[in-house]
Amino acid sequence: MTGLVGRGVERVDGRAKVTGEARYAADNEITGVLHGFLVLSTIARGEITELDTSAALAYPGVVAVHTHQNMLPLVVPPNFPYPKSFIPLQDTRIHHNGQPVAYVVAETLEQAQEAANLVRVRYRAERPTAHLADALHEAFLPTAFRDRPNEISRGDAAAALEQAEVRIDREYTSPMQHHNPIEPHTTTAVWDGNSLTLYESAQGVVFARMIVAQAFEAFGVQQGDVRVISPYLGGGFGAKGPTWPHTLLTAAVARMLGRPVKLVLTRAQMYTMNGHRAEYRRSLRLGATRQGRLTAIIDTSTAQLTRTEQSIYNSSDSTLHLYACPNVHVRQLGVRLDLPSSSYMRSPETTAHFGLETAMDELSHELGIDPVELRVRNHSTVDPHPPGRPYGSKHLLECYRIAARAFGWARRDPRPGSMRDGEEYIGWGMATELHSHTAIRSAVDLTIGVDGRATLRTASQEIGTGTYTVITQVVADGLGMSLEHVMTQLGDTAFPAASISAGSSTIPSVIGSVSQAAQSARDAVIALAIDDPRSPLHGVPAEDVAAEGGYLFARGTRDRRDSYRDVVSRHGRPVKASGNVENTRGHSFGAVFVEVRIRPRLGALRVSRVVAAYDPGRVLNHRTARGQVIGGVTWGIGFALMEHTVVDRNTARVVNPNLSGYLVPVCADTPSVEAFFVDRPDPNSTALHARGFGETPGTGVPAAISNAIFHATGRRLRDVPFTQDKLL
Template sequence: MSPIVGSPVPRIDGRAKVTGAATYAADAEVHGTLHGFLVMSTVASGRITGIDTRDAERSAGVIGVFTHRNMPRLARPEYISFLKGYIPLQNPDIHHSGQPVAYVVAETLEQAQHAATLVDVSYEARRPRSAVADAMDEAYVPPPGLSGPNEFTRGDVAAGLAQADVRIDVTYTTPMHHHNPIEPSTTTAEWDGAERVTVYESAQGGHATRICVSQALGVPLGNVRVLSPFLGGGFGAKGPVWPHTLLTAAVARELRRPVKLVLSRAHTFTSNGHRGEAHQRLRIGAGRDGTLTAIDHVSTHQVTRTEQVVFSGSHSTRMLYACPNVHVAQRAVRLDLPSPSFMRPPESVGSFGLESALDELSYALDIDPVELRLRNHTAVNPEPTGAPFGSKHLIECYRRGAAKFRWSERDPRPRSMRDGDTLIGWGMATAAHTAGGRPGAGARVVISTEGRAVVQVGTHDIGTGTYTVMSQIAAQTLGLDLADVDFQLGDTDYPFAFMSVASATVPGVGAAVNRACTAARRAVVDIAVADPRSPLHGVPAERITVEDGILYETGRPRRREDIRTVLTRHAEPVEATTDPVPIPHGYSVGAEFAEVRVDPRVGRVRVTRMLGAYDAGRVLNRRTIRSQAIGGVVCAVGFALTEHTLVDPHQARIVNPNLSGYLLPVNADIPHVQTIFIDEPDPTSEALNARGFGETPGTGMTAAIGNAIYHATGRRIRDLPITPDKLI
């Protein structure tokens, strides 16, 4: 039997997606559905002093207009997936521009959109503050968040800097970014009476949505069902539970008819979170031989006046290199802007700062950037106990990546490599991302008397290949053909799974599927060896191998029986269910290399080569994991060169809430991406020795591109994005 796991199996859901058979949340056909549309605040701070809905209510097709005066009262959910400190439309207070101030419901979407323009709102506005630089003197270290404490110290940083032969002190700034998945967030809520609701949701966390709807509307958890079988991208935007979902469920219950809300593109810019603006200062000391003596990494991030959670990990600074003296602080400043949240990958901000600073250090020391990182490699996790990593093959990533990229041919002098008038630069950086440390998942497996398996988990496929990879894990573990496994997800009637975030799906859901399928396979084996009618009767269970749907005695393959025969004789299916188990921390790493070509006359940058060499534990599917690497480095190109959410400094209003003004990289901006995978199993992973990986490639390439631009031009741009005006 050729191994199913590790093979480049095509996406199981691919045909449904390209033929239009896949049903996304907004495709749900619910009889009698009304359409909702939001009216957003035009001020960033203040109170509503008057709101006139009479013209909107008289408009054709309008069923209702809800404001803070008549919206049903909702309780703020206490579950960790609800990030906001308040629910809109509960009082007249305004916390940011683009906050919902009215919810219009009509028979058609067009009628709701038109009526929304007829709602007249007056405000008592206060002057807002919208930039981190304007509030640096008020920065503070917020309480611990989802990723633990926001300040960490190891050793004595002051002493480490004092003993250094070379020191650098640099500052980097990164702007606000937005997720912009193809599919905007959407909710359809359908009530059965006043106590049971089905929510069709574009969610990265259906069970999280279920919990928050239950808490907000005061209905039993078992009376809430959330369906989300397909997702048109998320990047973290659909991981938290946002107020528009709760408002839609409340309005549908009030009107006693199903209501559908699809956020406009502009609405997603203020309703779905974003990557907050950040300011980073790094002080690094090293000996003449490149050995790090100290790292002081202080970052300051935008939060709001109603929440204070920072979503930008600095784990790389704490864990990646062998440095005895480290201080990391993640500070916050309160601004009058929408709520920030995690955006794929959250660690990219801190990683950009660290990996850019190390490149600057390499030039100060006159040590090759790859060599500098090799000299400071650590095989043990510096926190908390200094124990070895489960597996870490970063040195091999550096060496194989550098060889494939032909790094040794690089002239280290800035502006030394040219093609005619075009400047050529090569840069590199380390990619690293934690995975796990989150609640896990349960799984249910039923093997029918026909020898076919149905595997169910209430998780999601956000475009990463979950349908496919989990089917592979199930088939391999059960000993069935892939065609005999039906993996089902996107339904909260299935066992609990945490949100599909933080690269936690493979280690969490994969481990659950492995546990449940192992239990189901063991049950089938026990049935066979206990049945006097089976050729395997009396064989010790541990001597039974299961492959291709066949059970046989190890070493005596002619003594065999197929699963279908065993269960047909047994006359009933076999079922196994496992409960969630917390996911242990994992750490996927890599080395990323970039080549840029710069036209010095106009400052135009083209990324012409990208390569990543990665250690993600065991590779489950070479096709889908390569797709994840490509997606990650595409995000990095946008981060480095084009993406920037612009905010009016006077009104704290987003001025480019669209895909014409928010510049994402397109196909023409991306060269062929080369990938290398070490493919060494991680013995600490229950997910068949694979680690979470999806967000890892996005952590290093941003710095690699910036470092390549410095190598090409001799200009160090520390304020992203690196646009032509900054280069010329």
């Protein structure tokens, strides 16, 4: 063992990324590739009545224009990870503005773009409904999504609320928001007979393979016929988790033409083609004793759905899992609107969590109890849902103590508007953070070559979180090698099947298998050495052999040692091992403290300081974990202060589908972030006692900012984003 696990190792893929050596999906140069471009609908609801492609077909370089009249018939895959109930270009029905109505293919991208402007479409339009407020009377309880019911009760929340000594009844709202990764969605499809290779920007290559095979099953395509390659992603945030229609359409067009086809979505097309965070309303009623003990929570949310899908992605996990409350009733309602399909977006529970953590602050003010103390009084040592299930480990109370002390919370004057610096109002707010992570059984294989170098392969993905680095650390640590002698290969369905990189599932899904493979490979090489009369370790008991720095040596004396390279070289062929370890779902916790400064005459707000502490189980790399905190805090600032997809009420069209109108935080908006980790192993986790963590740091930031605004001004804002007009 090298002690690499836990250290803040630099990213092993960093040099490749900053030098341009890393090849993203659209970077692959394919001989004879054609370029595709989509024509999108300009209405949100209705039928295509006429479609004229003659001018587009006559444009120089155009090879084909595919519409519902000549598109390959495809099978609609089961819901999730294909998030829609229809495939475009299969019939004349229009379900949302920005739905594909034609697919233009040309020799160059510019020719395809120009020809797309020449496609003429006429519609029979129906009036759409685009805002929750216009259809709240139609709210309904959808069926369970992924076996999760949308109504859950424990105890008798209504009776407990009626008897409560103190009650809070509030509504919290948030708008539609979009992912906006730097790298747009892209697909390059290459057929060879019935075999398909996809160069795809995908958070789940194995899931993508499954969905594409299902769509083409009528043509005899099996999963084994599809290879999906995605070694790097320029961000995803959930947008690239499901497989979206553009991937299926590109594969279909390439099959029909018998040539490779590449499609890269424009920034504007990404606002209707690949999901978003749904518009959301939440009615939250809390009941408590005057000592601050929660006795009832009634949580009723309403989310934007479509007329074709009923999947609710904004989960109410926080209400169910965070605080000790005997009486809880959760209802997740939906409203059918004429909009594109929503989907998971980084920290999907944030919309619900924002309401709960703001309501807890309102309750603390009502009771005159410090916000941290109120949360401590309602801390649960076991998972409240289902009741009594023990956590593997939970050190949230320590997170409160560490972050509060580092922030200086004891100096806080609780009176709203009491803290100032010149003309600036200063507000201090905090919130608990919680994220429920999943775990999907994942396989890996590991090869130690005759050169003594190790190669780990698994069909997981690197979406920017540091997967290459952490896996390389675990392999090097388990083998007793240097990082330089280990190569990790990801993002290819030719490798052993692995988890989707979503739901903070990568570490809990993959690392246990990686560690198992490293231990098996090390043991296999040790066995070769002690059985080989030519080895200095011949005859040494296996349990007395250690590994470090690429060498095996007898524990009692380092004079008897042999290198991986020499042992495997004498063996004459590589040593291979595999891993396939199951893990359980879990929760990671934290506490975030925020300082805001507000200039009252302008309504100008800036987040000036953030301190946070987390319990993610064992921290495998402090550098990449801190990077996730910085990213999560930045994401939370965007959620709270800026991000808002604006939809025209009459046309159901997104009117700000670009980064000049859809604002996200830049460096000037983001303060220095102090991040602390409890760093205690979770004994229930097979991933070297680490839990999924990446999405945790974004969950509490919007509520902490809301609570800080109230502390600064005495004004409670419950509708994000908190823009200048609302502050004024």
